Amino acid sequence: MLKFHQQCLDCGTIYNNSYVRNCECGGLIPFKYNDTDPEGFPDRSFGDSPWKYHQVLPLDDLDYAIDLGMKKTPFLKSKRIAEAISPDRPMENLYIKVEAVQPTRTFKDREAFMTVSRLQELGHNQIVTATTGDSGLAHARACSIAGVKLYIYAPENARERSERMLDEIRSEIDDEYVEVIYSGATFDEAIANAMSFAKKSDIPLEYGFYNQLRIEGIKTIGFEVLEDLKRVPDWYVQAVGSGVGLYGFRKACMERYGVAPRLAGIQPKGCAPMVRAFKGYDDPTEKTVDTHVLGIGNPKLYLSYPHLINAGTVFEYGFSGGKESELAEIPRLLELYHSDGVPDVGLESCTALSGLEHLVQSGAISPDETVVLMCSGGMRCDLPEELADTIT
Ligand SMILES: Cc1ncc(COP(=O)(O)O)c(C=O)c1O
Ligand SMILES: [Zn+2]
Numbered sequence: 001m002l003k004f005h006q007q008c009l010d011c012g013t014i015y016n017n018s019y020v021r022n023c024e025c026g027g028l029i030p031f032k033y034n035d036t037d038p039e040g041f042p043d044r045s046f047g048d049s050p051w052k053y054h055q056v057l058p059l060d061d062l063d064y065a066i067d068l069g070m071k072k073t074p075f076l077k078s079k080r081i082a083e084a085i086s087p088d089r090p091m092e093n094l095y096i097k098v099e100a101v102q103p104t105r106t107f108k109d110r111e112a113f114m115t116v117s118r119l120q121e122l123g124h125n126q127i128v129t130a131t132t133g134d135s136g137l138a139h140a141r142a143c144s145i146a147g148v149k150l151y152i153y154a155p156e157n158a159r160e161r162s163e164r165m166l167d168e169i170r171s172e173i174d175d176e177y178v179e180v181i182y183s184g185a186t187f188d189e190a191i192a193n194a195m196s197f198a199k200k201s202d203i204p205l206e207y208g209f210y211n212q213l214r215i216e217g218i219k220t221i222g223f224e225v226l227e228d229l230k231r232v233p234d235w236y237v238q239a240v241g242s243g244v245g246l247y248g249f250r251k252a253c254m255e256r257y258g259v260a261p262r263l264a265g266i267q268p269k270g271c272a273p274m275v276r277a278f279k280g281y282d283d284p285t286e287k288t289v290d291t292h293v294l295g296i297g298n299p300k301l302y303l304s305y306p307h308l309i310n311a312g313t314v315f316e317y318g319f320s321g322g323k324e325s326e327l328a329e330i331p332r333l334l335e336l337y338h339s340d341g342v343p344d345v346g347l348e349s350c351t352a353l354s355g356l357e358h359l360v361q362s363g364a365i366s367p368d369e370t371v372v373l374m375c376s377g378g379m380r381c382d383l384p385e386e387l388a389d390t391i392t
Pocket of ligand 2 (some may be wrong): 008011012014023024025027116
């Protein structure tokens, strides 16, 4: 029997042994695993690496399992944030999952280890991606380690940021395997150019929500949390860009316990197309970007939105306004994380915390519920100069 297959949620078509992003009918095709053995899960011979979950990851031959040096990340019980965001009745079970300790300092390494391993197993020695930052960095390092050529399409306006980020790990990037192509004025244009290059060159396109391998890789966050918590939390709260993180966490819970947590997707108020759609705006896609949170600051209503809505996701703003409000609010949010023992915190994670605070204060999340707050990565070069002192 095959270890796994992909099956369309809409029409039931089954896909095996090739890289397919979505069904011919347009439906989502999640991976399904056959005959898993609960006794051997997780496989402790893999130590603390996410490969210990290999029984439910889409790889046939573990010789292709790329080791990026990832370890299980900290899972902290919050005290300070739990009190600060709910002063009358502190939250009893608020936890923080800390991903800045990953090799490229965000949870995107968890997508890269899976995507690159499986595509290499399928015989691909080239991959195309489109990114404005974190996922490109993670895939660039993974491809350098695996010896797979990566073409990164990024918009012209992300050039300076991309270069500064790549500089952070330049010694780990092999120029023979990584080529960055700045193409298009906007992220949408860069994506379109990546797609046409991938099609013309017959190279798989690794990008966004429809790369099911990303969802499988990020799912390992959920497994780690479930191991520590020993049950499904009531809520999983994360800054949302493509929706891979939210969906992957939910999939882990469904696979292990058959129970879904509530999902909260947070976007900065100055660029929040999903939140605007959720709150009923007719035209949710914003024309301007008024945020410093560039890791998720794309004025784009991703195709994942309907799937996240079907999964019962609640969307909420982080911060009370655009850039000006962010400047005023970020120092306190950083300080709260720091006093809960999380030293390296990026602006996406500040956004998530701000959104969580709104949800608790509006009563959408109750203080006695069990909540996992995702600290998805460390501080990049996006911190405005005015705030530089607050993180030293
Ligand atoms: C640090 C960080 N946090 C959150 C996100 C959003 O995650 P997702 O794309 O899975 O929604 C991203 C990237 O998009 C990110 O780089
Ligand atoms: Zn289908």
